[in-house]
Amino acid sequence: MNIRFYNARIVVPKEENEDKLEVIFGEVWVKKDTIVYVGNGKNSENVCKENDIIIWNREIDVKGNVLIPGFKNAHTHTAMTFLRSYADDVPLQEWLQNHIFPKEALLKEEDAYYLNVLGIMEYLTSGITASFDMYLYPYATAKAAYNTGFRTMITSGLNNFTSSVKEVEEQYLKINEMSDRIKFVPGFHAEYTCSKELLEELSVFSNKYKLPVWTHNSETSLEVKECKERWGMSPTKFFDELGLHEYGGGGYHCIWMDDGDYDIFKKHNMSMITCPASNLKLNDGIAPITTFRKNGIKVGIGTDGPSSNNCLDMFREMFLVSGLANIKDQTANSINAEDVLKMAIKDGADAMGISECNAIAVGKKADIVMIDLNQPNMQPINNIIKNIVYSGSKTNVKMTVVNGEILYEDGQFNIGIDPVEVYEKANSIIREME
Amino acid sequence: MNIRFYNARIVVPKEENEDKLEVIFGEVWVKKDTIVYVGNGKNSENVCKENDIIIWNREIDVKGNVLIPGFKNAHTHTAMTFLRSYADDVPLQEWLQNHIFPKEALLKEEDAYYLNVLGIMEYLTSGITASFDMYLYPYATAKAAYNTGFRTMITSGLNNFTSSVKEVEEQYLKINEMSDRIKFVPGFHAEYTCSKELLEELSVFSNKYKLPVWTHNSETSLEVKECKERWGMSPTKFFDELGLHEYGGGGYHCIWMDDGDYDIFKKHNMSMITCPASNLKLNDGIAPITTFRKNGIKVGIGTDGPSSNNCLDMFREMFLVSGLANIKDQTANSINAEDVLKMAIKDGADAMGISECNAIAVGKKADIVMIDLNQPNMQPINNIIKNIVYSGSKTNVKMTVVNGEILYEDGQFNIGIDPVEVYEKANSIIREME
Numbered sequence: 001m002n003i004r005f006y007n008a009r010i011v012v013p014k015e016e017n018e019d020k021l022e023v024i025f026g027e028v029w030v031k032k033d034t035i036v037y038v039g040n041g042k043n044s045e046n047v048c049k050e051n052d053i054i055i056w057n058r059e060i061d062v063k064g065n066v067l068i069p070g071f072k073n074a075h076t077h078t079a080m081t082f083l084r085s086y087a088d089d090v091p092l093q094e095w096l097q098n099h100i101f102p103k104e105a106l107l108k109e110e111d112a113y114y115l116n117v118l119g120i121m122e123y124l125t126s127g128i129t130a131s132f133d134m135y136l137y138p139y140a141t142a143k144a145a146y147n148t149g150f151r152t153m154i155t156s157g158l159n160n161f162t163s164s165v166k167e168v169e170e171q172y173l174k175i176n177e178m179s180d181r182i183k184f185v186p187g188f189h190a191e192y193t194c195s196k197e198l199l200e201e202l203s204v205f206s207n208k209y210k211l212p213v214w215t216h217n218s219e220t221s222l223e224v225k226e227c228k229e230r231w232g233m234s235p236t237k238f239f240d241e242l243g244l245h246e247y248g249g250g251g252y253h254c255i256w257m258d259d260g261d262y263d264i265f266k267k268h269n270m271s272m273i274t275c276p277a278s279n280l281k282l283n284d285g286i287a288p289i290t291t292f293r294k295n296g297i298k299v300g301i302g303t304d305g306p307s308s309n310n311c312l313d314m315f316r317e318m319f320l321v322s323g324l325a326n327i328k329d330q331t332a333n334s335i336n337a338e339d340v341l342k343m344a345i346k347d348g349a350d351a352m353g354i355s356e357c358n359a360i361a362v363g364k365k366a367d368i369v370m371i372d373l374n375q376p377n378m379q380p381i382n383n384i385i386k387n388i389v390y391s392g393s394k395t396n397v398k399m400t401v402v403n404g405e406i407l408y409e410d411g412q413f414n415i416g417i418d419p420v421e422v423y424e425k426a427n428s429i430i431r432e433m434e
Numbered sequence: 435m436n437i438r439f440y441n442a443r444i445v446v447p448k449e450e451n452e453d454k455l456e457v458i459f460g461e462v463w464v465k466k467d468t469i470v471y472v473g474n475g476k477n478s479e480n481v482c483k484e485n486d487i488i489i490w491n492r493e494i495d496v497k498g499n500v501l502i503p504g505f506k507n508a509h510t511h512t513a514m515t516f517l518r519s520y521a522d523d524v525p526l527q528e529w530l531q532n533h534i535f536p537k538e539a540l541l542k543e544e545d546a547y548y549l550n551v552l553g554i555m556e557y558l559t560s561g562i563t564a565s566f567d568m569y570l571y572p573y574a575t576a577k578a579a580y581n582t583g584f585r586t587m588i589t590s591g592l593n594n595f596t597s598s599v600k601e602v603e604e605q606y607l608k609i610n611e612m613s614d615r616i617k618f619v620p621g622f623h624a625e626y627t628c629s630k631e632l633l634e635e636l637s638v639f640s641n642k643y644k645l646p647v648w649t650h651n652s653e654t655s656l657e658v659k660e661c662k663e664r665w666g667m668s669p670t671k672f673f674d675e676l677g678l679h680e681y682g683g684g685g686y687h688c689i690w691m692d693d694g695d696y697d698i699f700k701k702h703n704m705s706m707i708t709c710p711a712s713n714l715k716l717n718d719g720i721a722p723i724t725t726f727r728k729n730g731i732k733v734g735i736g737t738d739g740p741s742s743n744n745c746l747d748m749f750r751e752m753f754l755v756s757g758l759a760n761i762k763d764q765t766a767n768s769i770n771a772e773d774v775l776k777m778a779i780k781d782g783a784d785a786m787g788i789s790e791c792n793a794i795a796v797g798k799k800a801d802i803v804m805i806d807l808n809q810p811n812m813q814p815i816n817n818i819i820k821n822i823v824y825s826g827s828k829t830n831v832k833m834t835v836v837n838g839e840i841l842y843e844d845g846q847f848n849i850g851i852d853p854v855e856v857y858e859k860a861n862s863i864i865r866e867m868e
Binding site for chain 2: 080282314324332333375376377379382386395411419
């Protein structure tokens, strides 16, 4: 769509330092899927000249509310919505083996489609415009994003039981052809669910295409202990020796790291994704995000799946990133609000390999969220970025735009399917498994 | 108002064990400020007989959504809204001494009124129907609750600098006369801001009227260390020796406890209020709520003030209570969702001394919240209580009823003042201090 946002507070990268944010007042112009102008509206002649004239589909008075780039949910298993509130209050391994895997064995691809749509709806309510998704049935994930208008980076959850490297290669080739909004990079579930031979095969494939590789890495102390017993080294070192990260990628969770692991992350320009709510809920531990960041390693934020969280809410995650870093580092100022916001947006996007939507700036894809300041949790306006990070809530998400299309506005979805149908499907899917 | 809610899922105490919750389907009838019927609608003859006929002001089709008792925010400093996002990322003592106290010294009583209204608005958006409030200008707190229709239990923040026991006695006598919705019990700020003489005087007063006493207790390790240096004992023991808790009361935060402190809490039937978001943000530590609960001590949940949190959101607090208990106790099942919900409602109400609104049951005050299930974060419906505790959000609060009056519905406030006026006041108050 062609959209003109005016009377807007806009969170943009600072001119002198792209890694810092500032709030300006003015306009954002979107032409089809791309941001073509950001400024005070008075220096927009060049845009008009170049494009002759833009016919606006919508001219939106933002009324002083805030436009931010969409949040990037940098680690999730979206279709696990069917297992929300199904098994809770048990440790990770027991939760996986006794509760999750048996139900997943019953999941059909057509069901996964609707469960993905349900998760995407929740993302939109939380201002999340892209996900980094690892789950069974990547085609269902891709199709749900394609049909709803959502943006997703899919990675394979390769393991000994449910898929093969041949399938991953097919997925890579097919899914990357679908849409600019939908991409695929290889990944595997975890060290403890993959044989060495399988990982060697994946390494050959990923190096052939020069691809980054992603995986769950050092999520629990048990996982690291067992890996060391099996291979005499940490998961990170094991993956490195197998050549899995020659073209980068990274790890999800990364809680129980050895000192040498950080060097490997740096060497391959890898990123880490932290999932604080899931880590708390499953008692995995608190991730050393300060150590990662001090080592110059990019840290994105993920919700993890809706069965281990149980909600998909970047506001909750941002508060937890900040608060848990304080507890971990024994200080009240481990990381400031601006850095947390940057992690939830730019660092996540860059880690995921979708830098085209990492900021509100000319030439970037129009993934934009309108934050409503006219609510009590956003008042007074002492500091907008702190308000968003420490006090923000799904209630403040007034509009979510992905790739220039308004997919969510004032509580209503515009994703081509009736929400009630999605809710009914989700309920019938889990009921039929019982 | 007289309100008939029908087609409702209702969270009620179990008949056989009031400490457990269950979800029933049916109707709730409210006559003026009181719940007069809870059931399936088919056995309501007695209600009709007794009252002849009820003329309904509203008959509300709940459409299968959930009615829960309102949350009780059992520790807060509501009027600190003006300092939201003002000073963050600093340790508690520095935050208090260098940032908060200097601004508070400039605060006027008429300003505190509007700042309280702003906080009450946020409570309503989060399904909070009562607060336990300690702050400067208790008459402003009382007046804000009186005028908006909110319920509050006020306690004095007595200290060496801003008030006296004589004033506390006046407040006690006057505020308890205002309304059934507004009550007052004595309290003092903390051991480190009160002289022994002042606390002795408070003890005489509270024992004369047989009143519970509340205070910030053992929030930081520094506070406990300094108390031990000053008096050779923990804060809890010091207060006990001064006779402050002869009629109960309790402590806010209670993180750094000695073993003997729990016995003192038990002996006087005292309660503790945990404030997990504030404790994380200020790096106070993680409260030992499991130990309190194992000792049979009631634990309520508070947001603390909006300057140390920074939002007033019981959903965030409930998730944190659960997650932080896991980290503290090194398990993934430290406390279950049902117990967390009970803490946020019944245990908080009972601790605060307002058991008249601790449940949806006949004879209780009508403090009721409608939770919207027709949103993606509440689907599928595998377990309603887990959905609320682990996935719930302010977006799910469709209606908040206090004392039989609908104060918030579908994002609109019905509190006798225009929200925009409140926002403008809050901004001008803090701007004028700069």
